[in-house]
Amino acid sequence: MSEISYPFEPFKIKTVESIPVTTRKEREKILWDVAKGNIFNVPARAITIDLLTDSGTGAMSDMQWAAIMSGDESYASSKSWEVLEATAREIFGMPFILPAHQGRGAEHLVLTVLLESITRPVVPGNGHFDTTSGHIQWAGGVGVDCICDEARDPHNDSPFKGDLDPGKLRAEIKKAGVGNVPLVILTITANTAAGQPVSMKCIRDVSAVCKEYGIPLFFDAARFSENAYFIKTREKGYGNKPIPEIVKEMFSYVDGASMSSKKDGLVNIGGLVVCRDRELYRKLANMATLFEGFPTYGGQAGRDIAALAVGLREGMDEHYLAWRIGQTRYLGAKLRENGVPVFWPTGGHAVYLNISEAMEDMPLAAYPGIAFQNAVYVEGGVRVCEIGTILAGRDPDTGEDRHPRFELVRLAIPRRVYTQTQMDYVVGTITKVYEGRENLKGIRLIYEPPVLRHFTAEYAEMELARKG
Numbered sequence: 001m002s003e004i005s006y007p008f009e010p011f012k013i014k015t016v017e018s019i020p021v022t023t024r025k026e027r028e029k030i031l032w033d034v035a036k037g038n039i040f041n042v043p044a045r046a047i048t049i050d051l052l053t054d055s056g057t058g059a060m061s062d063m064q065w066a067a068i069m070s071g072d073e074s075y076a077s078s079k080s081w082e083v084l085e086a087t088a089r090e091i092f093g094m095p096f097i098l099p100a101h102q103g104r105g106a107e108h109l110v111l112t113v114l115l116e117s118i119t120r121p122v123v124p125g126n127g128h129f130d131t132t133s134g135h136i137q138w139a140g141g142v143g144v145d146c147i148c149d150e151a152r153d154p155h156n157d158s159p160f161k162g163d164l165d166p167g168k169l170r171a172e173i174k175k176a177g178v179g180n181v182p183l184v185i186l187t188i189t190a191n192t193a194a195g196q197p198v199s200m201k202c203i204r205d206v207s208a209v210c211k212e213y214g215i216p217l218f219f220d221a222a223r224f225s226e227n228a229y230f231i232k233t234r235e236k237g238y239g240n241k242p243i244p245e246i247v248k249e250m251f252s253y254v255d256g257a258s259m260s261s262k263k264d265g266l267v268n269i270g271g272l273v274v275c276r277d278r279e280l281y282r283k284l285a286n287m288a289t290l291f292e293g294f295p296t297y298g299g300q301a302g303r304d305i306a307a308l309a310v311g312l313r314e315g316m317d318e319h320y321l322a323w324r325i326g327q328t329r330y331l332g333a334k335l336r337e338n339g340v341p342v343f344w345p346t347g348g349h350a351v352y353l354n355i356s357e358a359m360e361d362m363p364l365a366a367y368p369g370i371a372f373q374n375a376v377y378v379e380g381g382v383r384v385c386e387i388g389t390i391l392a393g394r395d396p397d398t399g400e401d402r403h404p405r406f407e408l409v410r411l412a413i414p415r416r417v418y419t420q421t422q423m424d425y426v427v428g429t430i431t432k433v434y435e436g437r438e439n440l441k442g443i444r445l446i447y448e449p450p451v452l453r454h455f456t457a458e459y460a461e462m463e464l465a466r467k468g
């Protein structure tokens with residue numbers, strides 16, 4: 001009997017949506033004939049459990065739907081905006097709030113404004129998310145990764161593997177020259193490092209380094225409340241502090257943040273920028289007017305803004321967070337109990353399977369992450385996502401595939417959507433694929449676009465010689 005228990009759900013279900021149940025034969029046909037082997041092209045109507053992303057896929061509460069009905073659609077300074085502005089000011093302790101259409105819209109504003117006056121800007125962080133890296137490059141800069149060494153070990157039990165190493169940060173600042181570092185970004189939690197959290201100590205230390213050099217520190221705050229919950233449960237001195245107090249303290253060390261509201265904001269679309277400095281706000285607001293919309297709606301409908309004001313508070317509810325983080329841990333622990341290699345410990349929003357370990361005898365040229373991901377779909381209609389060689393793309397100079405440190409497959413869990421039985425179904429499906437992994441065929445590319453190939457590439461299966 002397993003010792004791993006499922007956390008208590010602090011909500012009950014008021015609306016249901018049926019999910020498709022398909023046969024293996026139907027799934028094989030859809031995957032290969034319709035989707036050409038690319039899981040992104042499989043229609044959602046043929047997916048039983050969708051773990052492609054936790055972004056914008058959560059369920060809103062009755063109170064959020066009520067807020068939707070009372071959304072004020074006035075173009076400027078709507079009632080819904082006033083509520084969101086007051087809520088965000090209170091939660092983050094920042095005076096200036098600017099909505100954007102989603103996280104990358106918020107990043108576009110911050111990075112364009114902060115990077116524009118520097119010829120070769122360098123932006124250190126703890127593993128930038130891909131849209132962040134994209135915007136840094138777009139603004140003519142380069143991102144550098146200063147994440148701690150523990151993040152690179154899938155078995156290390158350390159509690160804050162998303163921490164940025166202040167020593168590495170200092171070295172990068174010296175290397176680039178202070179004047180070429182327009183900001184430092186801390187991503188909470190670190191999505192590219194398996195959703196691992198960042199400690200308060202790290203936030204404090206990084207803030208001290210930034211102050212010493214006069215460099216602004218920003219959060220990429222998509223999962224700020226999940227990060228706060230990890231601080232509460234793992235960091236000494238925070239166990240008795242309420243989540244809103246922890247969030248306030250986290251933000252007290254930074255100059256601003258960009259945020260996708262589609263995660264811990266518990267809404268399906270939206271983004272935010274928050275900052276302390278009036279001059280910076282004015283520049284951001286000017287840009288926002290050009291690219292996002294008037295600074296009190298930023299590309300969002302009044303009703304979406306109203307739902308976000310409610311979602312930001314619900315996302316900080318401790319009972320909800322205990323369930324949310326507990327559900328992720330349950331999924332990871334059950335898989336690990338069955339022998340499936342899981343990046344450990346589990347982070348907040350997703351479980352990452354270590355395919356480098358699970359499929360070590362399949363050559364990387366046969367794209368084992370895609371082979372595993374596709375097999376999971378065929379086995380049980382579960383959509384998961386490769387974070388490996390295909391996602392990493394090709395080296396622009398050599399044209400060769402880039403191989404990340406680990407081939408991973410990500411199981412991202414939408415918020416307030418799936419039940420224990422459904423998680424058990426996922427465990428069963430993945431365990432079965434893992435146990436039969438020796439029979440999986442390799443994958444070859446039959447079409448490959450020049451950029452972001454994972455979205456539209458087409459694949460075929462191939463027989464292959466195994467390593468060793």
Ligand SMILES: Cc1ncc(COP(=O)(O)O)c(C=O)c1O
Pocket residue numbers: 055102103104105129131132187191220222259260261262270271
């Ligand atoms: C850490 C992080 N930053 C930024 C983004 C971009 O947000 P959006 O998808 O709302 O544009 C994401 C989205 O997944 C994210 O995880």
